[in-house]
Amino acid sequence: MPTLVLLRHGQSQWNLENRFTGWVDVDLSTQGEAEAVAAGHALRDAGIVPDVVHTSLQRRAIRTAELVLRELGVAPDVRRSWRLNERHYGALQGLDKKETVAKHGEEQVKIWRRSYATPPPPMSDEEWAMQRADATYRAVADADLPHSESLADVVARMMPYWERDIASDLAAGKVVLVVAHGNSLRALVKHLEGFSDEAILDVNIPTGVPLRYHLDDGLRPREAVDLKERYLGDPDAIRAATDAVARQTGD
16 A cells, blocks of 8 residues: 655745745755654654655755654655646745835735646746756756746656656655655645545645655555544644635745
8 A cells, every 4th residue: 555645844934934935946944844744753652654755856855854764763765756746926025015015915826826728928038048047957948948837837747757767766666755745745636535626625734744645556645534534643733734824925
């Protein structure tokens, strides 16, 4: 029975400062480090030891994975891909969320944040050129390097990695941990749960809380339960963390 665990990185410094983050490579806050350690404890208490870990190329996910594995005392194979990066927030990256609402209006920001197929305004060509020059993304084709992304765009760029890398590990019987971001994990949850384009808009994934799936041979969830029942940890704390994400004006 394949086991898959999805883990959103711990709180980042820009989560704390309430900024749109996207592809900006921000590190964990002190609270985020504590959340990563707690996630390691939750996995240990559940008897889950990953055989392989997949992360994005962003340090907040990489650092979270490192802290989890340190708590577990294991050193599995770790693989990284830009396809697991957070959604690219384009011209919104770095902006204070409340100030953005004050400037553009709550309804417009809600569309940018929560519509399935409408991306935020794109970054400028100059900003994109700086992103292009980042050695982290030297292997990414120009056509794949975004100026901005909707959630639909994240699903499209994430699915090839799921099919080629993560699914093959699960099919081989490995316990797989994916440490990524709110939107790249929402894309995975959409696929696993079969959520519609509308239903996924109401899904909020808290930082630092493992989301466990027991999968069948077709890599579909064995249990048809409410998503919140898949989280590892105290239900009241998880509910509070999920509600806190829902109250934000951006990811």
